[in-house]
Amino acid sequence: MSRRLITALDIDGAGGHPAAWRGSEIDPAAILSGELAVRAVQRAEAAGVDLATFADALEAPADVPERVGARLDAIGLAARIAPVTDRIGLVPTLTVTHTEPFHLQASVATLDHISSGRAGWLVDVSSSEEAAAVIGRREPAPAAETWREARYVVDVSRRLWDSWEDDAIIRDAATGRFVDRERIHYVDFESPSFAIKGPSIVPRPPQGHPLTVVRVASEEALQAVGEADVVLLPGTADLADRLAAVRAAGSKPRVLISVSVLLDGNTANAVRRADGAEQLDHIGGVERLADLIAEWSQAGVDGIHLRPASLELDVPVIASKLLPLLRERRLAGPAVGRAVTLRTRLGLRHPANRYAVGGRQ
């Protein structure tokens, strides 16, 4: 049986291939102005892709002259794209190991407000020496510890998103009250490494809880699956085992297989372009990829997260060939639909507010 898959696109510099920025089709200055990302996301939106993720890390890209050695902050880039799109979900990567959780949740809530409920965050952790050194607040911590912390960060973020009830703003001219303070709550959160009083400074985001996405690339990351709405599983090896591990670890996240793709039906072209690529899960035409996607769907994934080798070369193919093919095979939903929240688009319910007392919500 085939089913409608969630489709997601990753935005990373000029694309996943280290030399993608060198193609004659690319103006490398458009990486830093955000124009390249804008164009890719708009193409993906028009083709019916459900959401875009934005790669980031706290530290700068490695100091390798032949690679894109600069990177915009992912949430800034996602925000830049919000006003020029209206249906696609926007999911920037945020590293939660060093940044204040209170700031993180406020930024994600804000992205949700400015995008009318299309925001999520790809929660990442960092054990790197580099990230620890640029902040200088603490020593690098092992993955098990950073993922344990990440769970607390997601937990407190959801509490802070709930700290305002949906109807806290009353604008009651008769009593002169702008908000009903009975509907705004302290969270009084304590974890082993931080405490937050609350409430948030941002009213509850339109989605209640913007989408929490976790990439499970290690055993340790499984710890955070219980907090995830969506899990990304990178690579195709041992898919069944990894899928089972995620299903065992989490309540019911949507699981997306995350694959790097270089799309070109002409083998010679594809091979030429693949030169210098680090690792590609699929090189070649869209028919073969559609077959693989059908297999992954059979294996039980809920969707695909495509990491294109080049934004300028591969996203147009994804938009004009792959998505229509998946639609033909009833693996993807319609290209254009109503502008709805990202949660609605993915079939996730609007979360109840833990602080709301009976009857009001």
Added chain:
Amino acid sequence: MTKQIHLAAHFPGVNNTTVWSDPESGSQIDFASFRHLAETAERGTFDFFFLAEGLRLREVKGRIHDLDVVGRPESLTVLSALAAVTTHLGLAATVNSTFNEPYELAKRLATLDHLSGGRAAWNVVTSWDAFTGENFRRGGFLDKADRYVRAQESLRIVRKLWNSWTADDLVLAQQAGVFAREGAGAFADEGPHFDVRGRFGLPPSPQGHPVVIQAGDSDQGREFAAESAEVIFSRHGSFEAGQTFYKDVKARLARYGRAEESLKIMPAVTVVVADNDAEAEEKARHIREQQVSGPTAIVLAELLWGRDLSAYDPDGPLPSEDPVVGSGVTQGRVGFNDPGPIVAEWRAQAEANGWSLRETVINQQNRQTFVGSAATVAEAMNRHVQEDAADGFVLVPHLTPGGLDPFVDQVVPLLRERGVFRSSYAGTTLRDHLGLTR
């Protein structure tokens, strides 16, 4: 020489200047409101758009203050979105230096600067108190005396990161395969507050790096501005206070080898414009009454007196007690360091005019800076600038999002006619607009 006026638009904030009860008042959180005000400001060829920040909801007597607008979005994210719908307008974010790390500030602000083609600014504020600290890992870890020590060190590091790429480091040679020169962005710094090292991931933007704004009023704050800021957002909007402040701050610049033009002084001001002066006065009076309800009058008096005054009738006489400082009755907003003389003045005025407490607040505290016909307002604003009470103004409208429209439609054309304000943008970056060097 005739000075050119600089103008900024402040998104209506969370104090009682903002009238949310008016039928024309829109959402303080929907992106459409931010967009409307930014587009109005850009139509008026303003220098920049400005967002304030508060990292904890205000409290009065231990409870969340509910009489004014509550709840705002996070500035840098909103401004990054506004970069998409504006082309020339500067985009200024107020961001605290106590509860952020310099690397993160540098990265987020530089991102905004790139996304906007060189239009970003950072308003460095230094709230350090334990009340705000309860939302952060380290709590209220900073002594008041250290707030500018940390701010200074933070700003120094942020600037070091912004300058960590030389002009030639970004190569972008596609054929040769060199994106950036090796070693671009390397930095290291160590001081009492920070010990950081590594690589910064963004080259200079079209304006070099974001403009730095400062808004603290203490002696330390002014010294910090004289040493490091390029714009001061001051609270001295009146002519006399403006001149005094202007003189004070500009005199400090020489010590740092800086020219007077390198620091622009832009006080927060409010404007009421109508067809003629009498109508404008009438309108201004009506707005003040909207701004100061009975309960709001009590809260504002509590801020001044530092005491719980809930037993008082706003329509009755002024409180008879003397004010106290640092009581914590009001949390999360700037209080008064020396309330005594202000209370004395309020008492004298109340007695002379037979005013109630509410009437006193309406008349003493909430007077708009510029009230009159468009010609009167343009004339007065120009006088403030030409006679060195200011270099420009940060306009704070009382209505969201349309509060700036009358000013842009009626006053801006007159300023242009006088040749003291641009008719179109000559440059593309905020530094261009402000006449600041890179």
